[in-house]
Amino acid sequence: MNKKTKLNLTGKMKEELKGFEDLIEGFLDEQEEQKIKSQLSNDRNYDSFKNYNHLELERERVQKLSSMISRKIPNVIEHNMSGNIVEKLTSYNYNIKEEIVDEVKKFDSIFNKNIRVLFNKAFRVK
């Protein structure tokens, strides 16, 4: 584990640096990161681990591709539910439309009220 470097500061210095804590912390973190990177690049095993890891990822990727092409896509094509869903949604929408028309047709519906007002205004006997 990496230990963060701690600065030994006197009380006076701490007071002077008040408000800059975040900035200093960010700077120290950055330095720490660079140090780790340089350590990794010096490590002889790092490259081989990197290579091995890449190949493992590649194997997983190719395996997933293979299962997608040989199993998943044929499954989706064979058990395609689109037709049934379209049928269900169409009949559902048709039923709702009928309900809407029934609502509108009622004597005290908003539509009829508005039509009544319109007609009464337009064709009033003077």
Place this chain on the structure above:
Amino acid sequence: MKIPILEEIKISTLEMSELRALFSKFKVGNNPCYTDLTNLSADRLLEVTTVLELVLNEMNISPKFPYPYYLITPHLDINTFFPLLRSFESIPNYFKIEGKRVTNKEQKILDKIEVICSQIQNQEVQARLEEYRMSILPQKFIKALAKEGMYLEKVLKQLSGEK
């Protein structure tokens, strides 16, 4: 099998036999490759991609799976089955790795990868993808129907709530 590393294929001729030899040499389909066609106009590019498509179809190689064969061009709107990219930088960094000597352990993984790749190539990848594309076409219609249903529900709710 070698570690699959991105390689550039420079095409100097459109003769089918030479292209076939070139693709076999660079192991297109078993290795990520790209060809820079930035200097071609849209019409010329269409001609070139048509010939390349013919050759790859003949060799039963998919330009997408298991390893892509990218074409770099500014004309991204042409109709082709090749993955098109605007620049070399757009190619995924995943394929841009350095070639190194492999250890026994790594060679074993590479052998596994080779077997899986040959399994993929034994399938008719392009035909599968086309079938899949056709089978998901009704999804847009389903979306439109569901949207209409939601709107109708809202209207009905408003009508019955206003009383």
